[in-house]
Amino acid sequence: MIPPQFTYFAPTTLHEALTLLRHYGSEAKLLSGGQSLIPLMKLRLATPAYLIDINRIPGLDRLHESNGFLHIGALIREADLERSELVRTQYPIVRDTARVIGDPLVRNLATVGGNLAHADPANDHPATLLALEAEVVATGLDGERTVPVAEFFTDFFTTALRPDEILTEIRIPAPIAGSGGAYIKLERKVGDFAIVGVAAQVTINTMGICTRAGIGLTNVAPIPLKVHTAEAFLQGQHLDQDSITHAAQLAAEAARPEADLRGSIAYKRDMVRVLTSRALTRALERASGPTA
Numbered sequence: 001m002i003p004p005q006f007t008y009f010a011p012t013t014l015h016e017a018l019t020l021l022r023h024y025g026s027e028a029k030l031l032s033g034g035q036s037l038i039p040l041m042k043l044r045l046a047t048p049a050y051l052i053d054i055n056r057i058p059g060l061d062r063l064h065e066s067n068g069f070l071h072i073g074a075l076i077r078e079a080d081l082e083r084s085e086l087v088r089t090q091y092p093i094v095r096d097t098a099r100v101i102g103d104p105l106v107r108n109l110a111t112v113g114g115n116l117a118h119a120d121p122a123n124d125h126p127a128t129l130l131a132l133e134a135e136v137v138a139t140g141l142d143g144e145r146t147v148p149v150a151e152f153f154t155d156f157f158t159t160a161l162r163p164d165e166i167l168t169e170i171r172i173p174a175p176i177a178g179s180g181g182a183y184i185k186l187e188r189k190v191g192d193f194a195i196v197g198v199a200a201q202v203t204i205n206t207m208g209i210c211t212r213a214g215i216g217l218t219n220v221a222p223i224p225l226k227v228h229t230a231e232a233f234l235q236g237q238h239l240d241q242d243s244i245t246h247a248a249q250l251a252a253e254a255a256r257p258e259a260d261l262r263g264s265i266a267y268k269r270d271m272v273r274v275l276t277s278r279a280l281t282r283a284l285e286r287a288s289g290p291t292a
C-alpha cells in the first residue's frame with residue numbers, strides 16, 4: 001500500500017527538530033530508520049500529517065565509552081553495533097541482540113533509539129537494556145532528563161517519552177570485572193520477531209558468588225519484563241546449575257504471555273524457563289572468562 005500524503009521535514013539541528021515537534025504535536029512523527037514507522041504508514045495504521053526526519057542531525061550517531069557508560073546515540077544502527085569492536089569485546093550481550101534483529105537490510109537502517117521509542121514488546125533491545133540497567137536520555141526544548149529503562153516502558157507500545165521529546169541517547173553502565181551477559185532469542189525462522197527472548201547479565205566475585213543479576217524478557221507481556229524475583233534470588237547465591245535452574249523457574253512464573261500463532265501460553269512459559277537457563281549459563285561463562 002501507499003501511505004497517505006504527509007509533509008516532510010529534514011531538520012539539521014536538534015533544536016529545529018524539537019521546535020517542529022512542539023509545533024505540530026500529535027500530528028507529527030519522528031522518522032529514524034523507518035523500519036517500523038514506514039510499514040505502519042503503508043498499512044495506514046499510522047497517518048502522521050508531518051514527518052520529522054532526524055537522520056541529518058549531527059551528533060546522534062556517536063557510539064563511545066566515557067564516564068563509566070557506553071553511550072549509544074539514538075541514530076546508531078543495528079549494523080553499527082554488530083560491527084563495533086568495543087561492543088564485541090566489552091558488551092557482547094548487546095551484539096547478541098543486534099545480530100538477531102530482522103535481516104541485514106533491516107539492520108542497516110533500524111536504529112536503537114527507534115527500537116526503544118517504538119516500544120513493541122516483541123522488539124529485542126528492551127530486554128537487554130533492562131538486564132543491563134541502562135537509561136535513556138530524553139531531550140526537549142526545556143533540556144534533557146534521564147529515564148531508567150526500567151521506568152521507560154509504561155504500557156503496550158507506550159513509553160515515558162513526552163510528546164515533545166526526542167530520545168537522544170542510551171547509556172549502559174560499563175561492566176565491572178567479573179561481569180558477563182547474553183541474549184538468546186527463539187524465533188520461528190531467521191529474521192522473525194521473537195517467540196520469546198531472554199537477556200541475562202550477571203556479575204560474580206572471585207568465590208563464584210553472584211553480586212548482581214539482571215534478567216529481561218522479550219514478547220511475553222504487554223511490555224518488556226524485568227524479572228525482579230529471579231534477580232533478587234540470584235544475588236548472594238553461588239551461581240551454579242541449581243541456582244540457575246531455580247532462577248529460570250522464577251522467570252517462567254513471572255512471564256505473562258498470550259497464546260497466538262507463535263505458540264500457547266504453556267509453551268511460551270516453558271521457553272522462558274529454557275532460555276533463561278541458557279542465557280544465565282552463557283552469561284556465567286562470559287563472566288568467568290574472556291568475552292566471546
Ligand SMILES: Cc1cc2nc3c(=O)[nH]c(=O)nc-3n(C[C@H](O)[C@H](O)[C@H](O)COP(=O)(O)OP(=O)(O)OC[C@H]3O[C@@H](n4cnc5c(N)ncnc54)[C@H](O)[C@@H]3O)c2cc1C
Nearest residue numbers: 030032033034035036037102110111114115117123124167
Ligand atoms: C522485516 C522486519 C523485521 C524486523 N524484525 C525485528 C526483530 O526481530 N527485532 C526487533 O527488535 N525489531 C525488528 N524490526 C523492527 C526494527 O528493529 C525497527 O526498525 C525498530 O523497532 C524501530 O527503529 P527505526 O529506527 O526503524 O524507527 P522508525 O521506524 O523510524 O520509528 C519507529 C517509531 O519510533 C519513533 N521514534 C524513532 N526514533 C525516535 C527517537 N529518537 N525519539 C523518539 N521517537 C522516535 C517514531 O516516531 C516511530 O513512532 C523489524 C522490522 C522489519 C521491517
